[in-house]
Amino acid sequence: MTSFIEPLAQESTPSIIADKLRQAISHGELKPGAQLGEADLARKLGVSRGPLREGMQRLTQEGLLVSIRNRGLFVIDMTPDDVRDMYLAREAIERAAARRIADGDHEAAGKELLAIVEQMAAAEGDPAAVSELDIAFHERLVQLAGSPRLSRMHATSITETRMCIHALAETYTLSEARIGEHKALAEAIAAGDYLLADDLLMAHMDDAITRLTNR
Structure with missing residues (x-):
C-alpha cells in the first residue's frame, strides 16, 4: 500500500x-x-x-x-446521512460541470471520458483499479469544465467518496452496472445532450448512495 x-x-x-x-x-x-x-x-x-x-x-x-x-x-466518520449530503454536493458540482462542457467542445470532452471508461472495462475483475478509474472519470469531468472553483469544491467531496469506497468496498463493488453507467454518461456528453447527461448523473448519484448506505 x-x-x-x-x-x-x-x-x-x-x-x-x-x-x-x-x-x-x-x-x-x-x-x-x-x-x-x-x-x-x-x-x-x-x-x-x-x-x-x-x-x-x-x-x-x-x-x-x-x-x-x-x-x-x-x-470524520461518514454516516449514511453524511454520505447522502456529500453526494448532494457532488451532484450539484458535476451537473454544473456537465452544463459548462455542453457549451464548449463537448465532443472532445466525451472522447476523453470514454477513454477512461475503456480503461475501466479493461480493469474489470480488479475492483480497486475500477474504483480508482471511477473516481478519475468524475475528477476529469469536473476538470473539463475549466472552472477552478468547481474543481476546488469537488476535491473535498471526492476525498469523502474515496473514504466511503475504502470503508465500504464490498457494498460498493457489488454493482455490475457501474461501467455501463459511465459509458452512457460519456456518450451523452460527447453528443452534447446536456438534458440526458443531467438525468444520467442524477441516477448515477442515487445508485451510488443506495450502494454505499445499503438502502
Missing part, C-alpha cells in the same frame, strides 16, 4: 501538508474516526508542529477533520 505519510520532498508548507493528509485520508491510510497525533505525524512528515497544525486546520475547515474538546483531532 502506498504511504502518503512520509518526509516531504520539498519545502514544507501548510498547503503541501494538507494535501498529504488529504490523500492519506482518501486512501484509507488515516481511517475514519482515527485520532491524529501531532508528534507522530510531525515525525513521519519530517516537519515542525507549526506548519502541521496549519495544514490540519485547513482540513478541519474542509470538514475532513473534527476537533473534539478535551480529546483531540479526529478523521
